[in-house]
Amino acid sequence: MRIKSLTMLLLVVVTIMSLVVACGPTAEPSVVKETVVVQVTTEPEPEEISLVYITAGDVNMLALGQNVLAPEFQEMYPNVTTAVVHTGPGDAGSRTIFEKLLADKQAGKARGDVDVAMVHQKFMAWAMEEDLLMPYAEELDTWQYMSAGDVNNALGTNIQGYGMPMFHSQTALAYNPDCVAEPPQSYEELVSWVEANPGKFGYNGIKGGMAGVSFVVGWVYWKTDQYEKLAVSGPVDEADVATWEQAYKDLAEFNKNVVITAGNVGTLDALNRGEICMGPVWVDMFYTFMAEGKLAPETRLTLPAPGMPGQPMYFVIPKNAPHPDMAKEWVEYVTSPEVQGPVIIDRYNWYPGIDGQYVKDVTPPEAFDRLYKDITPEIMNQYGRSFPIVEYFDAMLEAYEQWTSGE
Amino acid sequence: MSSVAVGEPAERAPGRKRRGGREVFLPFLLLLPAVGLMLALYAYPFISSIYRSFLVKGQGALTLSNYVKVSELYLRDIFFSLEIAFLSTAVAAVLSILMATYLRLGSGRVVRLIGSVYRLPIFIPFVVVAQMMTTFLAPHGLLNVSLAQIGLVNLDTPPDLLNWKGLTFAFVWKQWAFMTLIVLSGFEMIDNTYIEAARSFGAKLHQVILRILVPMSRASLSVALILAFTSTVGTFTLPYMLIGGKTPTTLTVDIAHRVTYFGDYGVANALGTIAYILVVFTAVYYLRYTVRREVYEQ
Numbered sequence: 001m002r003i004k005s006l007t008m009l010l011l012v013v014v015t016i017m018s019l020v021v022a023c024g025p026t027a028e029p030s031v032v033k034e035t036v037v038v039q040v041t042t043e044p045e046p047e048e049i050s051l052v053y054i055t056a057g058d059v060n061m062l063a064l065g066q067n068v069l070a071p072e073f074q075e076m077y078p079n080v081t082t083a084v085v086h087t088g089p090g091d092a093g094s095r096t097i098f099e100k101l102l103a104d105k106q107a108g109k110a111r112g113d114v115d116v117a118m119v120h121q122k123f124m125a126w127a128m129e130e131d132l133l134m135p136y137a138e139e140l141d142t143w144q145y146m147s148a149g150d151v152n153n154a155l156g157t158n159i160q161g162y163g164m165p166m167f168h169s170q171t172a173l174a175y176n177p178d179c180v181a182e183p184p185q186s187y188e189e190l191v192s193w194v195e196a197n198p199g200k201f202g203y204n205g206i207k208g209g210m211a212g213v214s215f216v217v218g219w220v221y222w223k224t225d226q227y228e229k230l231a232v233s234g235p236v237d238e239a240d241v242a243t244w245e246q247a248y249k250d251l252a253e254f255n256k257n258v259v260i261t262a263g264n265v266g267t268l269d270a271l272n273r274g275e276i277c278m279g280p281v282w283v284d285m286f287y288t289f290m291a292e293g294k295l296a297p298e299t300r301l302t303l304p305a306p307g308m309p310g311q312p313m314y315f316v317i318p319k320n321a322p323h324p325d326m327a328k329e330w331v332e333y334v335t336s337p338e339v340q341g342p343v344i345i346d347r348y349n350w351y352p353g354i355d356g357q358y359v360k361d362v363t364p365p366e367a368f369d370r371l372y373k374d375i376t377p378e379i380m381n382q383y384g385r386s387f388p389i390v391e392y393f394d395a396m397l398e399a400y401e402q403w404t405s406g407e
Numbered sequence: 408m409s410s411v412a413v414g415e416p417a418e419r420a421p422g423r424k425r426r427g428g429r430e431v432f433l434p435f436l437l438l439l440p441a442v443g444l445m446l447a448l449y450a451y452p453f454i455s456s457i458y459r460s461f462l463v464k465g466q467g468a469l470t471l472s473n474y475v476k477v478s479e480l481y482l483r484d485i486f487f488s489l490e491i492a493f494l495s496t497a498v499a500a501v502l503s504i505l506m507a508t509y510l511r512l513g514s515g516r517v518v519r520l521i522g523s524v525y526r527l528p529i530f531i532p533f534v535v536v537a538q539m540m541t542t543f544l545a546p547h548g549l550l551n552v553s554l555a556q557i558g559l560v561n562l563d564t565p566p567d568l569l570n571w572k573g574l575t576f577a578f579v580w581k582q583w584a585f586m587t588l589i590v591l592s593g594f595e596m597i598d599n600t601y602i603e604a605a606r607s608f609g610a611k612l613h614q615v616i617l618r619i620l621v622p623m624s625r626a627s628l629s630v631a632l633i634l635a636f637t638s639t640v641g642t643f644t645l646p647y648m649l650i651g652g653k654t655p656t657t658l659t660v661d662i663a664h665r666v667t668y669f670g671d672y673g674v675a676n677a678l679g680t681i682a683y684i685l686v687v688f689t690a691v692y693y694l695r696y697t698v699r700r701e702v703y704e705q
Contacts (some may be wrong), residue, residue: 092667126670205652207664212652260653262541262569268553273547397668401480405654 056093156389307383592626
């Protein structure tokens with residue numbers, strides 16, 4: 001309790017200080033010069049730094065920052081205190097960060113308040129278009145561990161060097177083996193299973209969270225058989241959208257035998273209460289629920305062909321970050337195998353942001369096995385998809401409103 | 408409040424004339440902070456959101472295309488929001504009148520106890536109500552499981568309550584206590600002699616309610632109705648958490664969807680403007696019929 005109120009106090013102080021700094025007379029160039037001179041002439045005394053780390057995502061992102069990363073980082077750099085700011089779940093949380101940085105730019109603030117931010121993929125397209133970010137990633141030691149395609153490409157936007165994934169998150173179908181004897185291996189098999197078992201499959205539509213969105217995107221990949229074009233290569237052709245009509249009308253037909261649940265958590269709750277037998281979930285939420293005893297331990301996962309999307313969350317450093325060097329240290333620290341294994345995999349049940357082969361040795365074996373038990377690395381490579389290119393993504397969501405919920 | 412504001416200047420006008428000079432501006436100066444704050448924090452965003460509902464990203468000219476999109480995609484949700492707001496306000500109003508009558512006419516320890524306990528929902532935020540209702544109303548939630556215990560519900564085919572029914576139930580649960588508070592304050596102002604006179608002429612309970620209590624506290628009743636209606640139209644968390652992914656859903660969920668997934672403030676503002684219009688109708692009614700009656704006809 002006391003720690004919490006202390007942290008709150010710290011947060012308030014940092015906010016006020018940053019406001020004072022931000023609103024005060026702006027004489028940035030001279031400040032920067034002074035620092036350089038000091039470093040050249042005298043032995044550098046570690047300057048007190050308060051690093052501002054702002055994160056989108058669920059409340060576990062705040063807990064991770066506040067309770068794990070910030071204290072451990074301070075052990076490495078005693079002169080650095082990290083203030084963790086949380087903006088909220090989903091793209092809406094990233095949107096808030098984007099608007100904050102955009103407002104800085106529009107106000108012409110050369111020195112902002114945010115040192116490092118944790119954002120979703122959509123943010124990258126918005127921020128790259130407005131030129132808000134610093135290219136920093138390729139300088140880091142941990143850049144060599146990056147192997148996934150989404151390190152360079154976020155929903156069709158080239159982001160090479162601007163973002164480093166902290167983790168990858170994947171959606172999959174969770175099922176209760178008591179009522180699903182043979183889990184469907186493809187969307188096709190799922191459709192026939194749902195016909196045979198009406199009311200036993202549930203997902204959360206497209207307005208109730210990303211697990212449902214992901215299921216719908218997977219549906220479109222399956223029906224169009226154009227994953228490469230829609231998510232990787234492009235180019236965007238608006239005429240494609242009209243060809244999806246039947247796919248969405250089929251989905252409307254499918255929805256008649258389906259329960260629409262109350263959100264990402266709603267699907268897991270409905271599974272746990274035995275209301276449904278199967279539904280799309282985020283893998284990390286699935287394992288976290290299980291670890292907390294909120295989900296029956298026999299519940300399993302399957303990733304049907306032709307796959308469902310997942311997404312990373314990226315570290316980015318704003319162009320006007322007040323402490324860019326320390327921000328880079330922060331990112332390098334979190335993307336190191338030592339944090340990726342024990343924290344990202346073991347404690348938070350995410351897939352690592354860096355290549356799995358560098359993490360295996362530093363991760364507790366049972367954690368590694370747990371994460372890859374139902375969905376093996378091979379299945380992940382084959383069926384772990386990306387979300388579509390932004391224009392197609394928007395069109396897919398709107399097409400759902402037009403042809404599926406409009407039916 | 409309104410009657411005082413209108414009444415006083417009429418009496419003091421001659422005195423002020425004599426003082427004249429600088430002091431004429433004093434009232435305006437004193438009003439400036441409050442009015443300025445209202446203009447900056449309320450009027451400006453309000454007008455700008457209406458203005459922006461006619462703009463499309465990347466185009467300079469004013470256009471109706473946001474409204475066209477609203478009519479293509481969200482018409483059903485607009486009517487749904489309106490239906491939910493009307494239905495839940497009406498049910499909550501009836502319940503609150505009954506409750507207020509009980510508290511007004513009853514006496515004794517039980518009445519006092521209920522009188523202090525019924526206010527509980529007022530202090531529970533919508534987001535908590537939503538969390539509560541999702542587990543209470545779920546197919547295998549507390550309600551259905553309890554009903555199954557006494558054989559009223561078959562858990563293999565439980566009734567689906569996470570739709571307009573559950574949403575209305577949740578809104579009524581939340582708004583009912585608040586409305587009772589306001590309606591009761593109106594009832595308390597009615598002199599006992601009216602009720603006693605009606606009773607001595609043989610009026611039954613429903614006649615006391617419909618002929619004495621309700622007509623004599625029409626002002627507080629309409630305040631309760633309007634406040635409950637407008638907050639129901641504007642609530643996001645409850646419909647989002649209860650029926651966010653379903654069709655139809657409410658206007659507020661659609662507004663959040665446009666902003667979150669598309670960054671599309673144009674259509675979001677158009678939906679918002681429609682919400683204003685829904686609410687303005689009730690506000691106009693309130694101003695024209697209630698305030699006027701209170702101020703001029705007493």
